[in-house]
Amino acid sequence: MTRNMSDKLKKHIEENRSSFEVYKGDYDSMWTEIDAKLNREKVDVSRVFPWKTILRIAASVTLIMMVSIGVIWMKGNTIRYADGVSLQDLSPELAEAEIYYSQILEAKISLIRTSNMDLVPIVIKDFEMLDSAYNELKMDLEDNMYNEEVIDAMIQNYRIKLQILETILEDIEKSNVDNVEDEEKISI
DSSP states (O other): OOHHHHHHHHHHHEEETTHHOOOOOOHHHHHHHHHHHHHHHHHHHSSSSOHHHHHHHHHHHHHHHHHHHHHHHHHHHHHHEEEEOOGGOOOHHHHHHHHHHHHHHHHHHHHHHHHTTTTTHHHHHHHHHHHHHHHHHHHHHHSSSTTTHHHHHHHHHHHHHHHHHHHHHHHHHHHHHHHHHHHHHHOO
């Protein structure tokens, strides 16, 4: 059906073609008018405020500022954690634990020094190894803050140091008791 209608329309147009061509246009004058209108619009556009240019400049300035702030922030964090993250940087409770263990260790080391035993170089060597391990843990903690395993390992490091010192102090106490008993036997 639609094909039949299309054929009828085509036939009608071909038969009446001359009646459709009533007006012959002057194409040259038409294009001249269109060109004049386009040139007028170009002039009008140049008079409008250059929002696109201003937005591009603002976006560029904003991008430069964001990158600069990011670089400054990264540089600040690098300086702050150059030797790793300590427990004090994470929370007040961990800072308190770190201070507690440090004070106890210092007190026990001073007791060993006053005992006149030649154990201090041995203790220092053991502690250097433990301190090296502790510094590695601090660097690991910087990569993954609040990692429970690393925090536990750092506290365990303090406990190991404390156990070493307590063992040494027990040995010193035992040797002092033996020396006192030997002196009592000699004096009897």
